[in-house]
Structures are given as structure tokens and as C-alpha cells.
Amino acid sequence: MSDTLVAAYDGSAASRRAVDFALAQARTSGARLVLAHVLEWSPYSFLTPDEVAERHRRRKDELDRAQTAILGPLLAELAGTGVAIETDVRFGHIAETLAAIAREQGASQMVVGRTGESSVMARIFGATVGTLAQIAPVPCTIVP
Amino acid sequence: MTAFSQARGLAAAAILALAVPVTAAAQTLDETINQAFANSTGWFVSFIFSNFPGTTFPWIVGWLVAGAVIFTVYFGFIQFRAVGHAISLVKGDYSDPKDAGEVSHFQALATALSGTVGLGNIAGVAVAVSIGGPGATFWMIVAGLLGMASKFTECTLGVKYRNEYPGGTVSGGPMYYIAKGFAERGVPGGRLLAILFAVFCILGSFGGGNMFQANQAHQQIAGVVGDYPGWITGVIFAAIVFAVIVGGIKSIARVTEKVVPFMALLYVGAALIIILMNIGNIGWAFGEIFRGAFTETGIVGGAVGALIQGFRRAAFSNEAGVGSAAIAHSAVRTKEPITEGLVSLLEPFIDTVVICTMTALVIIFTRQLMIDPATGLYMLGENGRIVTATGASGVGLTSAAFGSTISWFPYVLVVAVVLFAFSTMISWSYYGLKAWTYLFGEGRVQELSFKALFCLFVIVGAAASLEPVIDFSDAAIFAMAIVNIIALYVLMPVVKRELGWSG
Numbered sequence: 001m002s003d004t005l006v007a008a009y010d011g012s013a014a015s016r017r018a019v020d021f022a023l024a025q026a027r028t029s030g031a032r033l034v035l036a037h038v039l040e041w042s043p044y045s046f047l048t049p050d051e052v053a054e055r056h057r058r059r060k061d062e063l064d065r066a067q068t069a070i071l072g073p074l075l076a077e078l079a080g081t082g083v084a085i086e087t088d089v090r091f092g093h094i095a096e097t098l099a100a101i102a103r104e105q106g107a108s109q110m111v112v113g114r115t116g117e118s119s120v121m122a123r124i125f126g127a128t129v130g131t132l133a134q135i136a137p138v139p140c141t142i143v144p
Numbered sequence: 145m146t147a148f149s150q151a152r153g154l155a156a157a158a159i160l161a162l163a164v165p166v167t168a169a170a171q172t173l174d175e176t177i178n179q180a181f182a183n184s185t186g187w188f189v190s191f192i193f194s195n196f197p198g199t200t201f202p203w204i205v206g207w208l209v210a211g212a213v214i215f216t217v218y219f220g221f222i223q224f225r226a227v228g229h230a231i232s233l234v235k236g237d238y239s240d241p242k243d244a245g246e247v248s249h250f251q252a253l254a255t256a257l258s259g260t261v262g263l264g265n266i267a268g269v270a271v272a273v274s275i276g277g278p279g280a281t282f283w284m285i286v287a288g289l290l291g292m293a294s295k296f297t298e299c300t301l302g303v304k305y306r307n308e309y310p311g312g313t314v315s316g317g318p319m320y321y322i323a324k325g326f327a328e329r330g331v332p333g334g335r336l337l338a339i340l341f342a343v344f345c346i347l348g349s350f351g352g353g354n355m356f357q358a359n360q361a362h363q364q365i366a367g368v369v370g371d372y373p374g375w376i377t378g379v380i381f382a383a384i385v386f387a388v389i390v391g392g393i394k395s396i397a398r399v400t401e402k403v404v405p406f407m408a409l410l411y412v413g414a415a416l417i418i419i420l421m422n423i424g425n426i427g428w429a430f431g432e433i434f435r436g437a438f439t440e441t442g443i444v445g446g447a448v449g450a451l452i453q454g455f456r457r458a459a460f461s462n463e464a465g466v467g468s469a470a471i472a473h474s475a476v477r478t479k480e481p482i483t484e485g486l487v488s489l490l491e492p493f494i495d496t497v498v499i500c501t502m503t504a505l506v507i508i509f510t511r512q513l514m515i516d517p518a519t520g521l522y523m524l525g526e527n528g529r530i531v532t533a534t535g536a537s538g539v540g541l542t543s544a545a546f547g548s549t550i551s552w553f554p555y556v557l558v559v560a561v562v563l564f565a566f567s568t569m570i571s572w573s574y575y576g577l578k579a580w581t582y583l584f585g586e587g588r589v590q591e592l593s594f595k596a597l598f599c600l601f602v603i604v605g606a607a608a609s610l611e612p613v614i615d616f617s618d619a620a621i622f623a624m625a626i627v628n629i630i631a632l633y634v635l636m637p638v639v640k641r642e643l644g645w646s647g
Contacts, residue, residue, distance in 0.1 A: 049259070
């Protein structure tokens with residue numbers, strides 16, 4: 001059975017570096033590459049009645065947008081690389097959901113990018129990469 | 145012309161008739177509306193709030209409580225058996241990870257709660273204990289516990305019979321389950337009853353869900369910053385409401401929705417602190433509550449008076465049996481209608497048994513209600529209310545009770561009142577809109593016309609002291625309950641089938 005790599009991709013330059021790193025690995029080892037994209041979502045946030053009523057449609061729109069605007073162009077670009085590529089788009093807490101994807105896809109390794117800024121915001125809200133370093137279920141490569 | 149479209153026309157006429165007085169000259173706005181309402185709606189108000197013959201017990205309160213008792217017995221005390229399961233559902237223990245991104249049970253509960261937690265919890269309870277004495281607290285809790293079964297029934301039906309549209313949006317509520325459910329069971333009159341409900345719901349949304357809130361919020365602000373014309377508050381409120389419901393400026397609503405639960409927690413927390421600081425009164429306070437609930441303590445109507453006040457306050461506050469929550473919950477995407485019903489039964493508990501009770505306990509623990517030391521009876525003022533330590537009533541009484549222990553809390557209370565009022569308005573604008581589109585059809589023009597009218601009523605509500613209007617809108621909210629509970633009786637076997645596991 002072939003190996004599986006999970007790379008987190010959110011359209012940013014940092015995540016693109018992670019994908020390129022994972023792609024190079026996958027090419028040499030013949031592994032399958034899963035591009036994971038997580039839409040931030042908390043089941044404990046508060047919604048207005050209107051938002052509740054529209055949520056199902058919005059969710060569909062957000063999933064479609066993730067597929068067409070974020071993953072679509074990348075898939076088109078990587079089409080000729082010869083690596084088997086799949087996508088996995090989910091809602092949830094970003095770090096926890098990435099960890100869940102790695103677990104459920106049976107990945108042997110996950111790859112994430114980091115922006116390299118140790119900003120105040122990241123300190124307050126907790127950087128995704130920092131959390132992953134703590135909770136990743138498989139070896140996690142952080143690409144600078 | 146079919147009966148349906150005829151009734152539709154009548155409904156439109158009734159609502160237009162309501163809007164007309166608004167165009168009257170500003171200085172006579174108050175009198176014009178008061179006069180028009182007193183003349184045309186007085187009979188309706190007195191009918192809704194009339195007593196059982198030969199008693200001082202309002203029949204509408206009896207109607208709500210009878211409904212709650214029947215649902216409680218019919219579903220085998222579901223509110224006590226299922227409470228653990230309901231909490232698990234809200235915590236997300238049974239949520240399918242594949243459904244992440246859809247509205248969670250927690251969000252549905254929070255949204256529905258922000259519609260019911262409002263001025264009733266702060267001002268209304270103060271009125272109830274100042275008329276009914278501490279004993280009203282006991283009956284309020286009883287009514288809150290019973291109301292959980294009514295909520296469960298209506299919210300399950302709301303999800304089961306909602307309309308789903310191709311775009312993915314949903315519309316639901318009593319008007320839908322009345323029309324569809326009656327047809328399914330072969331009971332006649334569903335269409336007419338559904339239209340009646342929708343009309344009452346629109347009136348209730350303009351009144352109790354809007355004008356009353358704007359009016360009381362203005363009173364609170366004016367109480368702190370000094371008196372100023374109400375239309376100023378009204379225009380500001382209307383502009384914010386307009387920005388949210390017409391302009392779709394979600395950020396304002398989102399801020400409110402985030403702050404409201406925080407305020408509710410702060411309110412309960414402050415209440416607990418005050419109770420703890422006066423903990424020496426605990427034996428006395430609970431003694432008073434039980435004494436007032438069952439024996440003569442000098443209040444108007446005795447123990448029955450306490451019961452009426454407690455029941456009435458619980459009904460006003462948690463809206464169980466009114467049908468409004470069914471509209472809020474039906475928008476949630478869930479595979480099993482029953483799960484939504486189970487989640488909703490927590491609402492009367494949080495709203496009435498927790499928050500309303502806190503208000504009552506703070507007033508009792510801080511000894512705001514004056515007792516005649518000679519007789520041991522409560523001292524009555526000329527208006528039939530118990531004399532309070534500071535002479536305050538309504539929101540003022542709650543404010544004085546909190547202020548007696550935490551001197552700066554009245555300022556926090558003003559913010560809480562304004563935010564609670566605002567979130568209740570946003571919720572009722574949605575309920576009213578759903579009833580409106582049920583009558584006039586879904587569409588951009590229909591929605592806009594309702595929302596514009598709604599904002600207009602915010603200004604009217606804040607500007608004038610509209611006793612007859614507020615009486616009428618309260619009556620309209622209770623009228624919703626008349627129609628809704630009839631429907632719940634007809635449709636409760638459907639809920640029992642859905643419940644399944646309890647047989």
C-alpha cells in the first residue's frame with residue numbers, strides 16, 4: 001500500500017511552499033498527496049436568526065468557493081506532476097481538523113507552512129502551526 | 145375568491161390599518177395612536193385578559209398552564225427524563241462531524257434564547273414580585289418547569305413541517321405545522337387557523353417584540369442620563385435595526401449576539417454574588433417564598449394572587465406555547481425533528497427557572513419588599529403593589545435591589561437592558577417576517593416592506609407611552625398562544641410518534 005502525505009493549503013504563499021515540499025517528497029516515494037483545506041467554524045459561535053436560516057446555503061457556497069477558487073487553480077497547476085492528488089475540505093477548528101484529516105486519511109506525515117511572523121495576534125489567538133506541533137497525530141513537517 | 149385569499153386580503157387590511165396612524169403629525173402621535181387603539185382594540189384586549197367568571201384568574205394564564213400540564217403528562221414528564229440527553233445534544237456529543245459548518249444545536253438554542261431573554265426577565269419579574277409577593281417566585285418556577293413540555297412539542301413540530309426551498313433556505317413555524325399538519329391528519333380549518341396565527345404573530349412582533357422593547361429601553365436610558373425626547377432613542381434604535389435587518393450589516397448583530405450571552409452570565413453571576421453576600425437571609429427568604437406561595441401574606445388575591453403573577457410572568461418571559469421559538473428552531477438543519485425539540489426544552493429552564501428566579505431572589509434577599517412588623521403582612525401601596533424600600537417599581541426595583549449591594553451595577557444593568565431589548569427586536573423581526581411572508585409570499589419586495597414597517601414601529605414605540613398599544617401587543621402575543629396550543633393538541637400524537645423510544 002502506498003504512503004499518504006497530507007499538506008495543508010489555504011491559498012497563502014506559505015501553504016504553497018508546504019505543498020511544494022510535500023509534492024517533492026511524494027514524487028520520490030510514490031506517495032499519495034492529500035490537499036487539506038479547513039474552513040474556520042465553531043459550533044459555539046453565536047448567530048442571528050437570519051444567519052441560522054441561511055446557514056445551509058452559505059455552507060454550500062463556502063465549500064464551492066473553497067473548491068473552485070482555492071483548490072481548483074492549484075489542482076490544475078499540479079495536474080501534470082504524475083502524483084496522485086486528492087482534496088479534503090472540512091469545517092472546524094483549523095489545527096484540530098487538520099489533525100483529524102491526517103488521522104482519517106491514514107497519513108504517514110503531514111506538512112504545513114508557517115508565515116514566520118511571531119506577531120502579537122498569533123500570541124493571543126494561538127498559531128495553528130504551534131497547536132499542530134502539540135497535537136499532530138503523525139510526524140508534522142513545518143515548512144518555513 | 146377563495147377563503148384563503150379572502151383572509152389574506154383581510155390580514156393585509158388589518159396590518160395597513162395599523163400603519164396608518166404613524167403618518168399623523170408628530171406632536172399628536174401619542175394621542176392619535178392611543179385613541180385609535182383604545183377604540184378599536186379595547187374589546188380584544190379585555191377579551192384576552194378577562195378573568196374566569198367569578199374569579200380574578202385570567203383565563204389566558206389558565207389556558208397556557210393547562211396546555212403545559214397536558215403536554216407534561218402526555219409526554220410522561222419529558223422535561224425531567226430527557227434533560228440529560230438534551231444537554232448532551234447541546235454539547236455536541238451526538239453531532240456528526242460531517243455536518244460541521246451547519247448550525248449546531250448550541251447555536252440554535254443560543255439564538256432562540258436571545259429572543260426570549262429580555263426585559264421580561266428583569267422588569268417583568270420585578271412587577272410580578274411587587275404585586276404577587278415572594279410567593280410568585282415559587283409559581284413562576286413551577287410554570288417554567290411545566291412550560292418546558294410546551295416548548296418541546298412546538299419546536300419538534302416546527303422542524304417536522306417546515307418548508308425547504310431549492311436555494312437551501314427554510315421557513316417554518318406554527319403557520320406551517322398548522323396548515324400542513326392539519327391537512328395530514330384530515331382536520332379541517334388548518335389554513336384559516338394558520339392565517340390567524342400569522343396575523344397575531346405580525347402584531348406581536350410589532351408590539352411586544354418591538355415597541356415594548358424600544359419603549360422600555362428608552363425609559364432605562366432616560367433614567368440614567370436624564371429625560372430627553374423618546375424619538376431620539378427611537379431613531380437611533382431604528383437606524384441600527386435597519387442596518388442589521390435591511391442593510392445586512394451582520395457585524396452589529398454579531399456583536400450583540402456575542403455580548404448578550406455574556407451579559408446574561410454577568411447578570412446571573414452578579415445575582416449569585418448578591419445572594420451570597422446576603423446569605424444570612426437564606427432561611428428567611430425561602431420561608432417567605434413558601435409562605436407566600438401557599439398562605440395569606442397580605443398581597444392582593446392572597447396565595448392565588450401569587451400564583452397568577454408567577455404563572456403570568458413565566459408565560460410572558462419564556463414564550464412557551466406561544467409558538468415563537470418554533471419559528472427560530474425550524475431553521476436548523478437536523479435529521480431528527482425530535483432532537484431540536486429536546487434542545488428547546490432547555491429554554492424555559494434557562495430563561496425562567498434560572499434567570500427570572502435570580503431577579504426575584506435578589507429582590508427578596510435584599511429585602512426590597514416592605515413588611516409591616518406588627519402584622520407580618522406585606523405593606524400595600526395605593527396601587528395594590530407592595531411598598532418597596534426605595535419606592536421603585538419595574539426595572540427600577542431590580543436596579544435598586546442590585547444597587548443596594550453593588551453600587552455600580554445599575555449602570556451595567558442599563559447596558560444589559562438595551563442589549564437584551566435589541567436582541568429581542570432582531571429575533572422578533574425574523575418571527576414577524578416569517579409570518580408576513582407566509583401571508584404575502586416569499587420575495588424581496590414583501591420582505592422589504594415588512595422590515596421598513598418594523599423599523600417605523602421602533603420609533604413609534606420609543607417616542608410615545610403607548611399603554612393601549614402595549615396592552616394590545618401583549619394580547620396579540622397571547623392570542624398566538626390560543627391558536628398555537630389548539631394546534632399542539634391536534635398534533636401532539638405526531639410528536640409522540642417522533643419520540644418513538646418512549647412508546
